[in-house]
Amino acid sequence: MPRSRFTAFAAALLALAPATLLALTSCTSRDDPPETTPSTATAPAPAPDLAASVKVADSPFGRILVDGAGRTLYGFTKDKAKGKDKAGDSACDADxxxxxxxxxxTRGLEPGPGVRPALLTDTKLAEGAEQAVYGDWPLYYYVGDATAGEVNGQGLDGVWFAVAPDGKLVREPA
Known part of the structure; x- marks a missing residue:
């Protein structure tokens, strides 16, 4: 008979399980914050799927291209000098x-005020990302430009220059 008692006990537990779960879950208030596990509490939010904006701004070197936040955009003369197959290919290595x-x-390019939409395109980088290109020049930032309006990269090493709205490099040194 011990076996039938065990079977009866197991059947009783199974019958009570839904009621027990309901009672346990009703103990939390709707006002209580949801519990998080360590893995969900530290997970970063996904990156926004935004288009890159390119517009024209005034600088000490005349009108130049900047991003939507006003950071200067530069062209690299070696992008052409390396004899790439087509305009817009980047010669800038990992360093x-x-x-x-x-x-x-991640979601296209938006030409802002003063930009010629026909000159704004993109090119696929080796790692699969799309880099903005204006005229023949892939566009870059300079890490030495901390805020909008800075042009600290202008003329560096004689190969980095801001890009003008006509798609040409502004070759005036800083």
């Missing part, structure tokens, strides 16, 4: 990109 990050977008 270069550490100082001159590319302007990339």
């Amino acid at each position: 270069c990109v550490a100082v001159w990050p590319a302007l990339t977008a």
